[in-house]
Amino acid sequence: MEGMSEIDFEKLAEIELRKDEAENADLEESQVSFAAVSNGDAEISPTHPYYDVARHNILHLVGDDNLGRKVIAFSCCRLPPSYQLNHRRLLEYLKYALDQYVENDYTVVYFHYGLNSKNKPSLNWLQSAYKEFDRKYKKNLKALYIVHPTNFIKIIWNIFKPLISHKFGKKVIYLNYLSDLRDHLKYDQLKIPQEVIRHDENLRTKQKKKPLTTVKIPPPRPPLPTQQFGVSLQYLKAKNKGELIPPVMKHTVSYLKRKGLKAEGLFRRxxxxxxxxxxxxxxxxxxxxxxxxxxxxxxxxxxxxxxxxxxxxxxxxxxxxxxxxxxxxxxxxxxxxxxxxxxxxxxxxxxxxxxxxxxxxxxxxxxxxxxxxxxxxxxxxxxxx
CATH class of the missing domain: 1.10.555.10 (Rho GTPase activation protein)
Structure with a gap:
């Protein structure tokens, strides 16, 4: 990759995207028909300050990860063709939306499927976006999950590698299948675009694996007698002599009442x-x-x-x-x-x-x-x- 100019990288990225499109040609028709009837999961008010961008539901809150941190999803399949979207406005909207969450720890899931030669932002846009997402946004980002990565991602990574700190690089996690998200997030809360689900099933078929819907999940292990997390309130009541308030909640509140009520920024981090x-x-x-x-x-x-x-x-x-x-x-x-x-x-x-x-x-x-x-x-x- 050494010695390549920005134009060369742009051309190489374009080639890889076209390869992705060719490989996924069998899904293109269903993607178009779906996009024609639905732009996302939520209704956006016309009075929204970024209605022109937000109405596509490219970015949306999808629940919590396994540690209770907010999860924000970016879906490439919802990006309209570049001529229909002002990418400068897109960047402003992304910052506007993330500003609601960056004061606390948060997680981002990037669904790569759907990025193509017609809707991809330019390399210059990606570079300016990375610079504008300064420490304020990167500090509390605890994980960036990239789902269904392709060679295009590798090329972009090589471009930005000199700019990316080792600490931030450790936050990036690549996941080949949607089921891999179960290890990190509350999967049932996710609102995954149907196009992405169909693509995932197609990948599994190509790899001669069973579709996600037919994968048998082993029954959960019975909880320990002293289990406090991952069990129902009724279980805790029965194991704690009829106490209505779980022990961990009582202990935490008791400690905070003694030592934490005057702590600046309590619960913010x-x-x-x-x-x-x-x-x-x-x-x-x-x-x-x-x-x-x-x-x-x-x-x-x-x-x-x-x-x-x-x-x-x-x-x-x-x-x-x-x-x-x-x-x-x-x-x-x-x-x-x-x-x-x-x-x-x-x-x-x-x-x-x-x-x-x-x-x-x-x-x-x-x-x-x-x-x-x-x-x-x-x-x-x-x-x-």
């Missing part, structure tokens, strides 16, 4: 993904109950003196590692997955999958609650890292 996942995991496992930690301490304190000293030395170090997880990404649970089977051996040979979970939970508790579990017993000559 969400916590990191890692922190949220860790808190959810801890609540789901019940470690809010001191009983489980106390049981771990009793087990550990029953070890012979040298075994205890060696274990304490190692867990102390692993606890130090976990305290820097914001940098090294090794939380207590991640470390437990690495060290669990090395510290607890099964007398019956290789452990089964069912025993891996409690082993890792146990070691994770030792790491996360090191001070509580190990502080009350010391042995002569013991050393700590």
């Amino acid at each position: 969400s916590a990191s993904i890692q922190s949220i996942k860790e808190i959810q995991k801890l609540y789901n496992q019940g470690v809010e109950s001191s009983l489980r930690v106390m049981n771990c301490r009793e087990i550990v304190h029953g070890l012979p003196e040298q075994n205890y000293a060696v274990l304490k030395f190692l867990i102390c170090f692993l606890h130090m590692v976990s305290q820097e997880s914001i940098f090294n990404k090794m939380t207590g649970s991640n470390l437990a997955c690495v060290f669990g089977l090395n510290l607890i051996w099964s007398p019956k040979g290789t452990p089964s999958f069912s025993t891996l979970v409690p082993i890792n939970i146990f070691i994770g508790l030792l790491i996360d609650f090191y001070a509580t579990i190990f502080s009350s017993r010391s042995v002569p000559g013991e050393q700590l890292p």
Whole structure:
């Protein structure tokens, strides 16, 4: 790609788009007929300041991701031919629409299917758009999902690569099929254009895979007795002695009443993904109950003196590692997955999958609650890292 001019890139991008059009020729007729009867999912008032752009429903709010952040979708199949759309107005509209969400963490889903040689913006427009979407827009963007990427995307990426920071580049996630979105978003909330759904089914047929509608999804695992997330309010009431308010809500509100009411910008920013996942995991496992930690301490304190000293030395170090997880990404649970089977051996040979979970939970508790579990017993000559 080195040595290519902007004009060369533009020509190469045009070639790739025409290839995409040729490959998807079998869907073109259905796309046109659909566009003729529907411009989107929502009615736009003629008084909207950007009615000329907004009426196409190119950009729309589609729900939340798995961490409760707003999801905004951009659908290329709804872009009209370039002669029918002022691309400068399109850029102004995109900024106007995103301004409603960028103060909080948000996610964008880009449906690439439908971009063609007739409706694609120019390379100059893309460059000016990237520059105008400054730090205000990029800072709180937590993920950009590009669905159904093609070689055209690779070319555009090569053009912008020198301008894109490594930090922003890590937010870009490529997804080949719509079903891949299920791992990241509340899929049932998405309002996916019918053209995109048909294209996805066509891709699966070409790859000799079953259509999305016939894919068998395995039944969900039964919840843990202490499960707090992903279960109904009725389940929580039954498991918490008839309490109407879920424990996590009571604990959070209680803490905020004591320490957070005067915090500037309260609720404006969400916590990191890692922190949220860790808190959810801890609540789901019940470690809010001191009983489980106390049981771990009793087990550990029953070890012979040298075994205890060696274990304490190692867990102390692993606890130090976990305290820097914001940098090294090794939380207590991640470390437990690495060290669990090395510290607890099964007398019956290789452990089964069912025993891996409690082993890792146990070691994770030792790491996360090191001070509580190990502080009350010391042995002569013991050393700590």
